Amino acid sequence: MDPATLTEKAVDLANQAKALANQAADLAAQAAQLGGPATQHQPFIALFTVFVLACFVGYHVVWRVTPALHSPLMAVTNAISSVIIVGALIAAGTGKFQFSEIMGFVAITLASVNIFGGFLVTHRMLSMFKKKSK
Amino acid sequence: MGHNLAAFLYLIASICFIMALKGLSSPESSRAGNTFGMAGMLIAVLTTAASLELGSFPMIIAGVVVGGGIGTFIARKIQMTALPQLVAAFHSLVGLAAVLVAAAAFYAPEDYGIGTVGDIHAGSLIEMGLGIAVGGITFTGSIIAFAKLQALMSGAPLVFPGQHYLNGALGILIVLLIIWLIFGQTVVAFWLLVAVSLALGFLLILPIGGADMPVVVSMLNSYSGWAACGIGFTLSNSLLIVTGALVGSSGAILSYIMCKGMNRSIINVIAGGFGTDTSTAGAAKAAVDRPVKSGSAEDAAFLMKNASSVIIVPGYGMAVAQAQHALREMADILKKDGVKISYAIHPVAGRMPGHMNVLLAEANVPYDEVFELEDINREFSSSDVAFVIGANDVTNPAAKTDPKSPIYGMPILDVENAKTVLFVKRSMASGYAGVDNELFFRDNTMMLFGDAKKMCENIVKALG
Numbered sequence: 001m002d003p004a005t006l007t008e009k010a011v012d013l014a015n016q017a018k019a020l021a022n023q024a025a026d027l028a029a030q031a032a033q034l035g036g037p038a039t040q041h042q043p044f045i046a047l048f049t050v051f052v053l054a055c056f057v058g059y060h061v062v063w064r065v066t067p068a069l070h071s072p073l074m075a076v077t078n079a080i081s082s083v084i085i086v087g088a089l090i091a092a093g094t095g096k097f098q099f100s101e102i103m104g105f106v107a108i109t110l111a112s113v114n115i116f117g118g119f120l121v122t123h124r125m126l127s128m129f130k131k132k133s134k
Numbered sequence: 135m136g137h138n139l140a141a142f143l144y145l146i147a148s149i150c151f152i153m154a155l156k157g158l159s160s161p162e163s164s165r166a167g168n169t170f171g172m173a174g175m176l177i178a179v180l181t182t183a184a185s186l187e188l189g190s191f192p193m194i195i196a197g198v199v200v201g202g203g204i205g206t207f208i209a210r211k212i213q214m215t216a217l218p219q220l221v222a223a224f225h226s227l228v229g230l231a232a233v234l235v236a237a238a239a240f241y242a243p244e245d246y247g248i249g250t251v252g253d254i255h256a257g258s259l260i261e262m263g264l265g266i267a268v269g270g271i272t273f274t275g276s277i278i279a280f281a282k283l284q285a286l287m288s289g290a291p292l293v294f295p296g297q298h299y300l301n302g303a304l305g306i307l308i309v310l311l312i313i314w315l316i317f318g319q320t321v322v323a324f325w326l327l328v329a330v331s332l333a334l335g336f337l338l339i340l341p342i343g344g345a346d347m348p349v350v351v352s353m354l355n356s357y358s359g360w361a362a363c364g365i366g367f368t369l370s371n372s373l374l375i376v377t378g379a380l381v382g383s384s385g386a387i388l389s390y391i392m393c394k395g396m397n398r399s400i401i402n403v404i405a406g407g408f409g410t411d412t413s414t415a416g417a418a419k420a421a422v423d424r425p426v427k428s429g430s431a432e433d434a435a436f437l438m439k440n441a442s443s444v445i446i447v448p449g450y451g452m453a454v455a456q457a458q459h460a461l462r463e464m465a466d467i468l469k470k471d472g473v474k475i476s477y478a479i480h481p482v483a484g485r486m487p488g489h490m491n492v493l494l495a496e497a498n499v500p501y502d503e504v505f506e507l508e509d510i511n512r513e514f515s516s517s518d519v520a521f522v523i524g525a526n527d528v529t530n531p532a533a534k535t536d537p538k539s540p541i542y543g544m545p546i547l548d549v550e551n552a553k554t555v556l557f558v559k560r561s562m563a564s565g566y567a568g569v570d571n572e573l574f575f576r577d578n579t580m581m582l583f584g585d586a587k588k589m590c591e592n593i594v595k596a597l598g
Contacts, residue, residue: 047367047375051375055383062155062383063387065158068479071217072158074388074486074488077355080171081362083151083175083377084361085231087238087246087374088231091242091246092190092193092194098242100238100239100245101238103237104238110228112197112200114201116202117220119168119171122171123168125495129495130501
């Protein structure tokens with residue numbers, strides 16, 4: 001395959017992935033609305049729908065990541081998986097001081113290490129990738 | 135804040151995270167992607183914080199400041215060669231945080247609206263159980279991976295008889311404990327589940343050798359995502375589910391790419407016991423009777439100076455010797471002399487996906503000189519010199535020709551097609567897979583024995 005058709009194909013794929021991502025985001029938005037309030041118990045199927053769609057989005061987005069950036073990809077996914085801090089905040093934020101609040105507090109601290117460390121190390125890595133200076 | 139507004143903001147955060155991954159499709163857009171990631175996290179945290187009791191803010195802020203300070207400090211100080219162990223250590227934190235959040239939810243379910251103590255919804259308990267299991271395995275597994283990468287323990291696989299049966303039994307035990315947790319809702323079941331998951335994490339990673347760590351690190355990356363997902367289901371939080379699924383699929387795809395780079399199945403890698411640690415594999419197996427041509431830095435300098443194109447093949451040895459800066463200096467001089475320089479990266483070179491690319495970028499090698507295997511493999515036949523620095527198995531032609539070789543079928547860089555092959559190596563020791571490399575004994579191969587960094591510095595001197 002010559003480079004021209006290759007790039008064409010790549011552009012095509014990119015557009016498809018973009019369209020998919022947009023669709024999925026729309027669907028996720030709908031699902032979130034259907035699911036209603038964020039902290040109320042939502043029907044399992046609504047959450048499961050979100051889950052499956054997110055897997056598809058993840059699949060398509062990650063396959064497009066250039067292999068040269070696989071290390072930053074790991075670092076940034078590591079940072080964003082610390083979004084689990086949301087759960088820890090709810091545990092720690094009741095105003096009481098019991099077992100759950102302590103667990104939440106420790107989890108907040110751990111997740112913060114990850115959030116700050118993960119994003120910063122990703123930033124450090126990415127700022128090193130430069131094109132030829134000429 | 136209204137529930138709908140909160141859900142909407144969580145959605146925006148999810149989209150920010152998707153954008154963060156999407157940005158990584160090219161180095162130009164990647165920095166903006168990272169900013170999206172940070173913005174998403176900020177939105178998520180602030181949205182959640184808005185619904186909390188004011189009285190708990192001092193404690194929360196203290197946690198963020200302490201954790202954030204530690205994270206910032208580590209991320210600033212860390213050497214780029216130590217990235218794999220840093221990532222492993224970070225994964226362990228996500229795993230532990232998942233377990234702690236599960237514990238908080240188990241002891242105070244009413245805060246999360248999933249029931250009351252002793253009467254938590256069955257659905258939430260299933261998901262909580264899975265979150266604990268995956269989180270626990272991620273936590274201890276990552277600690278072992280960290281210890282192996284940091285050389286706190288031997289990178290050699292630790293195998294003992296009955297290992298797989300024991301792991302299998304622990305796996306079944308986890309399922310049983312989750313069932314007990316659902317029907318009994320007792321504290322004992324909860325903590326037993328935590329303990330068994332932690333034990334399984336240790337045992338799963340112990341038998342996996344040092345050079346298989348790219349797969350392990352990707353796999354644990356994936357697990358940390360699924361753990362977040364499990365917690366997201368427990369708390370009915372779609373942001374956690376979306377993010378967990380993104381991270382989970384990302385790690386899974388990376389594991390797949392790494393396995394394909396070694397032509398091994400994920401089962402084969404997890405089963406472990408493959409290969410030895412390169413640093414401990416002594417020179418015992420050194421070629422006793424076969425002659426090799428060994429050269430000096432001056433010889434190498436002469437060869438490369440008179441070449442019209444040189445392809446550099448870096449491997450883990452370059453990372454160990456921290457040779458990337460000296461290597462780039464060497465390449466710069468050659469470039470000034472009109473030699474065309476490119477770099478060839480094997481998918482599993484190094485100890486984590488993309489490890490070599492980051493090290494070369496750190497040494498200011500422009501990324502448009504760095505090529506992936508399939509993009510550059512044909513160029514070897516038209517290049518004068520292949521300069522292999524700290525790589526071995528990924529260049530071994532036995533992967534193509536010898537069906538009995540343990541690395542048979544693995545895609546390799548065809549350095550043998552270059553007019554001359556220069557191998558920078560410390561000794562004749564075989565690589566990770568424990569197989570001899572036929573290339574060392576070829577007529578057009580010259581071995582450059584010595585530390586990778588010293589060798590590059592000496593070549594620079596000889597060139598100058």
